[in-house]
Amino acid sequence: QVQLVQSGAEVKKPGASVKVSCKASGYIFTNYGISWVRQAPGQGLEWMGWISAHEGNTDYLQRFQGRVTMTKDTSTSTAYMELRSLRSDDTAVYYCAQGVYNGAWGQGTLVTVSS
Amino acid sequence: DIQMTQSPSSLSASVGDTVTITCRASQDIIYYLAWFQQRPGEAPKSLIYGASSLQSGVPSKFSGSGSGTDFTLTISGLQPEDFATYYCLQYSSYPRTFGQGTKVEIK
Numbered sequence A: 001q002v003q004l005v006q007s008g009a010e011v012k013k014p015g016a017s018v019k020v021s022c023k024a025s026g027y028i029f030t031n032y033g034i035s036w037v038r039q040a041p042g043q044g045l046e047w048m049g050w051i052s053a054h055e056g057n058t059d060y061l062q063r064f065q066g067r068v069t070m071t072k073d074t075s076t077s078t079a080y081m082e083l084r085s086l087r088s089d090d091t092a093v094y095y096c097a098q099g100v101y102n103g104a105w106g107q108g109t110l111v112t113v114s115s
Numbered sequence B: 001d002i003q004m005t006q007s008p009s010s011l012s013a014s015v016g017d018t019v020t021i022t023c024r025a026s027q028d029i030i031y032y033l034a035w036f037q038q039r040p041g042e043a044p045k046s047l048i049y050g051a052s053s054l055q056s057g058v059p060s061k062f063s064g065s066g067s068g069t070d071f072t073l074t075i076s077g078l079q080p081e082d083f084a085t086y087y088c089l090q091y092s093s094y095p096r097t098f099g100q101g102t103k104v105e106i107k
Helices: none
Strands: A003-006 A011-012 A018-025 A034-039 A046-051 A056-062 A067-074 A078-084 A094-096 A109-113 B005-008 B010-013 B019-025 B033-038 B045-049 B062-067 B070-075 B085-090 B101-105
Touching: A011 A018, A018 A034, A018 A094, A034 A067, A046 A067, A046 B033, A046 B045, A056 A067, A078 A094, A094 B005, A094 B010, B005 B085, B019 B033, B019 B085, B019 B101, B033 B062, B045 B062, B070 B085
Parallel strands: A011 A109, B010 B101
Antiparallel strands: A003 A018, A018 A078, A034 A046, A034 A094, A046 A056, A067 A078, A094 A109, B005 B019, B019 B070, B033 B045, B033 B085, B062 B070, B085 B101
């Protein structure tokens, strides 16, 4: 079955960077893009961006431009999301999703930004 | 960016009830709309895509309708496991945007 398994929880200080991984299995990795969605505590879902698992082209939400980089490693069927210059309001659960509108989701990775 | 407005933001219902949630897009998204269910502490789960196509494995108690700018999600015969937060998502254009969510609570 399709599975997306994300890396574990992270605690970071303001100004640091975090890189979350998302390992896919159960389907042909290059057939679907990977979206990244985050959810701050008690808040709704926010789409951050998308990477084509085939060609690697990306589309980021404007307000993350310059702070986020989404990459993929086809050899290991793994996608990555790096967020830099972390602030306290980046504290959230970060999800990866196969495609976005009808695919599987990862279990989420809690990133806590605190001094 | 396309704004997605869900209503209501929350509702109370009883087991067995039928509820309807609406989602309005700020511009025409044709039928590029999906619905998700999220239970506390869990990842979102896809219910419907293409405005009305049921995701594989999702029970037929969930149905979606609409096109253009106005969409609805109907849940019939509410069961305890259906009490959750529901989100719409437009995927007509980038950036993808979610509605703010509708929390369905037990009355």
